[in-house]
Amino acid sequence: MITARELNRATLARQLLLQRHAMPALRAVEQLVGLQAQAPFPPYFGLWSRLEGFRPEELAGLLTGREVVRIVLMRGTVHLVSAADCLTLRPMTQPLLTKYLHTAYSTKLAGLDLAAVVEAGREALTDGPLTAAKLGTLLAGRFPGTIAADLAQVMRMLAPLVQVPPRAVWGKAGQTAYATAESWLGRELHPSPSLEDLVVRYLAAFGPATVADVQAWSGLTGLREVVERLRPRLVELDRGLFDLPDAPRPGPDVDAPVRLLAPFDNVLLSHADRTRIISDEHRKRVITINGQVLGTVLVDGFVQGVWKRDKRVVSVEMFEPVSPGRAQEIRDEAARLLAFAEPGKDGEVTGI
Incomplete structure (x- = not known):
């Protein structure tokens, strides 16, 4: 039997949130199987909350x-991932993107030769990135x-288009412009990536x-068969929870420090049951x-x-009252966030 607190601590350990780690950012991005990145800058704060001495x-x-x-x-x-993961994760997630396009745009795209659109789009991008x-x-x-x-949506869903700099470069601004992953990275997509490897990395x-958790994170369906093939390599806890035998599962009394998680942080979005x-x-x-x-x-x-942060001000809203000691921990962490985002400038923490 694994308790809710034990499940919480295990997840925080995998997510590098029980302590800040002295780890290169690239390694952390791969450990986390990417960071959700609809907005340009949340990944910077996601890494700040996890890594010792991280700078934008x-x-x-x-x-x-x-x-x-x-x-x-x-x-x-949109996720921020390593170049290597881009080349494996995109072909694995392509079925869900294709399904989404056909579901959401079936009427608008009726009779259109989508393969011809993608071919023409790739040709248009050979001269350089385009918005x-x-x-x-x-x-x-x-x-x-x-x-x-x-x-444009056809291309975004059916072709592996990466958003190129200066978009999402700290301190820079720019429109979202696209290039194909192959041209930008100088490598082809993986021809046959392993769903088994994907599940193992998710568990790590x-x-x-649970199987439902993996499917909620990935957006893919039919993964029960994949998990069944992996069963000899996994341990089954209870309530349908699977895990890697040697993965960290700290006790329920392990301290979890105050953390300010980034907007869109994947730890909040990657399980069917998020109550952990x-x-x-x-x-x-x-x-x-x-x-x-x-x-x-x-x-x-x-x-x-x-x-929320507005330049040099971090505003905190707690859902329930906290002790004076906890309030001070939150103010201290918010001050560290401001020092990260606005180094050398005075800031203010409000709301707590």
Whole structure:
């Protein structure tokens, strides 16, 4: 029997949240199987909350050096992943992206030769990265009677398009422009990536977990058969939870320090049952009706509040009162966040 606190501590250990680690950012990105990245800068805060001495210039250098990329992957959302993971994860997640396109755009795309659109889009990108608007406009000129935005979405879902710098480079600004993963990275997608390896990596980053958890994280279905093939290599705990035999499972009394998690942090989004870290009641206050996921405050390993930053001010809203000692821990962590985001400048923590 594994208790809720034991499940919480095991997940936090895999997520590098029980202590800050002296680990290169690239290694952490791969350990976490990427960071969700709809917005440009949450991954920087996601790594700050996990790594000792992390500076934004490290991740910015990985982006400009093409060692990490931003691309649509799990759950049909933008993730920041290593170049190597991009080449394996994109072909594995392609079935869900194809299904989404056909479900959401079936009427708009009826009768359209999608393979021809992708071929024309790839050709258009050979001269260099393009914004979605420019790419869609070019394709609309090739396919009369179509809508540019729809054609751009076809490319985004059916072709492995990475978002290129300066988008998401710390201290820079720029429109979202796309290149194919193959041209940007100078390598081809993996021809036959292993779903078994995907499940093992998920358990290493998010376990212990059920089949439903793996499917919720990846967006893929039919993974029970994959888990069954892996069963000899796994341990089964209870309630359908599987795990790697040697993965860390700390005791329930292990200390979990206060952490300010980034907006869209994957630890909140990667299980079918998320109560290991956030209650159903609190989840309604963290994930907004328009799909935003707020920055959250972990106290004793569980989400107990949210935070926002406006330049040099961090505003904290706790869902329930906390002790004076905990309040001071939260203020100290918020001050560290400000020192990371605005080094050498005075800041303010409000709301607690």
